[in-house]
Amino acid sequence: MSEPVKVEVGLGERAYDILIGPGLLGRAGAEIAARLPGARVAVVTDENVAAAQLPVLQAGLEAGGVSSTVITVPPGEKTKSFSHLETVVDGILAAKLERRDAVIAFGGGVVGDLTGFAAGIARRGMPFVQVPTSLLAQVDSSVGGKTGINSPRGKNLVGVFHQPKLVLADTEALDTLPVREFRAGYAEVAKYGLIDRPDFFAWLEKNWQAVFAGGAARIEAIAEACRAKADVVARDEFETGDRALLNLGHTFGHALEAAVQYDGARLVHGEGVAIGMALAHRFSTRMNLASPDDAARVEAHLKAVGLPWRMADVPGGLPDAEALLGFIAQDKKVSRGTLTFILTHGVGKSFVARDVPASEVLSFLKENHPG
C-alpha cells in the first residue's frame, strides 16, 4: 500500500500529523501505538458509522496491539448536548482510562466536536485522535482543535480548544458517503482556495470531477485543504485574529441555516456555506471591493459542481430580508453591536472586515431576495 500524504500542524509542543490516504483505518493501531506507546483507547462513534465501518477500525486497532472499548451516541446535531457530553465522559472514566491513554473520535463533525470536548475535560484533558469519516470533517472540523457542543443560546457556544495528537483521514471511508454530503463537504474544500489560495481554486475548477470520482485527485484536494487549514491554525490557534478567515461564507450561511431552523432536508451546513461564499463575493462587488468577474467565477463553479449558490436555491422559501439580518446580528461574530464579515478583494484575497454597516447588508439582502 502506498504511504499516506502527511501534513503537519505546526503548534510547537502541541504539533501533530494529519495522515491522508486509503486504508488508514486498517493501520490505525500501528499509527496510534507509534505516537502513544501503551495507550488503551475508547472509540466514540455514532450508530450509523458503527454499523458501516466500526469492524474495520477495530481490526486495525487490534492489528497494532491497541485494546479498545466503544462508546456509541445517536447520529445528528442534537447529540452535541450537555447530556451526551456527560455520557461520553462517563464512558471514558468507566473504562478506567488514564491520562496516558487516548480517546478516538470516529465519525463526522458531530462526533468529532463532542468527542474532542469530552477528551478535553475528562481527567482535565486526555490525548485524543480524530478519525473523520465525512469529507467535511476531514477538511475542516477534525483539524485545529476547536471542540464543543450547542447551547439553547446558539451553536458551538460551549467547548474547549483541545488539539488532537493525530488525525487519520482515510479517503476510502468517503466512498460510501451520499453524493449530496460529499458535495456539501466540497464547499469547504473550495473555501480554502477562495480565502488565500487562488492557484488551488483554479486547480479545482479544472479537476473537481476527478476529486468527486476519488483516487489521487481526491487525496491531493483533501491534503491541500488540510495544509491551508493547518497554516491558519498555526498562525492563530485561539482565534484572536486571522483564524476568522475560516468563516468565509459562514455569516450568511449560518443565517440561512437558522432561517430554515437547521432542517438538513432543506439545507445542510456545507450548502449554506456555498451560498454564503457566493453572497460574500457578490456583496464585496457591491461594496466596490472586488470585480464582478470574480463573483461570477465563484457562482459558476459552485453551480457546475451542483451546489446551491443563491438564496433562491433554498427550497421552501425564506423569511424576508429584515428577518435574515436579525439572524446575522445574533451570530456570535457580532462584537459590541458592529457587524463583522469575511469579505474579499477577489478570488484568493479574502480579509476580515469589521464595522460593516448593517444598512448595506440589509439593502443587499433585499436586492438578492428571491421572494
Place this chain on the structure above:
Amino acid sequence: MSEPVKVEVGLGERAYDILIGPGLLGRAGAEIAARLPGARVAVVTDENVAAAQLPVLQAGLEAGGVSSTVITVPPGEKTKSFSHLETVVDGILAAKLERRDAVIAFGGGVVGDLTGFAAGIARRGMPFVQVPTSLLAQVDSSVGGKTGINSPRGKNLVGVFHQPKLVLADTEALDTLPVREFRAGYAEVAKYGLIDRPDFFAWLEKNWQAVFAGGAARIEAIAEACRAKADVVARDEFETGDRALLNLGHTFGHALEAAVQYDGARLVHGEGVAIGMALAHRFSTRMNLASPDDAARVEAHLKAVGLPWRMADVPGGLPDAEALLGFIAQDKKVSRGTLTFILTHGVGKSFVARDVPASEVLSFLKENHPG
C-alpha cells in the same frame, strides 16, 4: 487603606496577580477594570456567601464602573456536578457576555472550581476572576488554574486547566468563618512549609496564634502560601511532575474522606489533609526515610492548633486497614497499578515516591489503626 500584598503567578502570557489584604471586595471593580477594560461580569456565588457578603462585592464592582449580573448556586460539594455546570454556563450565555467580558467566582472551593470550569468552556474560554472567601480557597484552590466537577467515578475527575486573570483574597472576608473551617484551611497553609519551606513551618510554629487572630500575621501567612503554590504551578502548570507535591497528605486524606463517605460533620477536607500529612511523615519514618523527630514535630504542631492528626481522631470509627487501602488504590494518583505517595526526608523535604509497595502501606495502616 494600606496596599495589598501582591504575588505574581509567573505563567508567561497567562501570568496573573494574587492580591492579598483587607478591603479588597470594595475595590474589586477598580482592580478588574484596570486589567479587563470595559468588561461586564457575571458573579457566580452560593446562597450562603450571597447572603453574607454579596452586597459588599456588588458595591465594590459598581464603584469601579463594572456592571454585573449574579448567578447563584446551592452551597456544598454536590454543586460540583454536570447539572450545575450547565446552569452556570447557561447563565453566562443568557447574560450575553462576550469573550472580552469576565466571570467572577465568589465563594469557597466549590464555587471556584465550578465557576472556573464554566468560564473555561463558555465560548471556548472566557476571562475569569477568583474572589475566594474561605481560607482553603485563598491559599489553595483559587490559585493555579485547576477547575472541575465531580463524577460518580470520583472527585474532580472532570474539568480543565483554566488560569484566572486575577485573584482577590480579601482577608476581612475570613472574619466570619467558623473556627473549624479556618483551622481546616490552615492545614493547607502548614502543608507548604512541610513541602519545601522549612523556615515557613518554623515561623508558623511560633506565630500560628497570630495567624488565627487576624491582622498582619494572617496576611503574611496567606501571602507566603500563595507564593509557595505559585512557584510550584509556574514550574509545572499541567501537573506532569513536581505539582504532585501539592498532594502531600492528600492520598491518606482522601482515603479517610472516602471512608466517612465525605460526611463533613465527621471530617472536612482540610482535616483529612492534616491527618494525611501526619501519616505521610510517620510512614516516611517507618520507611527509614525521615527521622522520628520530624514526624513528632508535625504531629505536635497539628495538635497544638487543634487539628486532628491521627486516625483515632476521626469520630465514629473507620473501616479496617484493608478497606482503607482499597480507597487509596482507587485514588486517581494510582498509575498502572503502582502506588504513588508524597513522602518526606523531613520537614520541608517532601518528594514524589513512585512504586511504594502496597504491602508496606497495609502494614502501616494496621499498626496505626485505632479500631
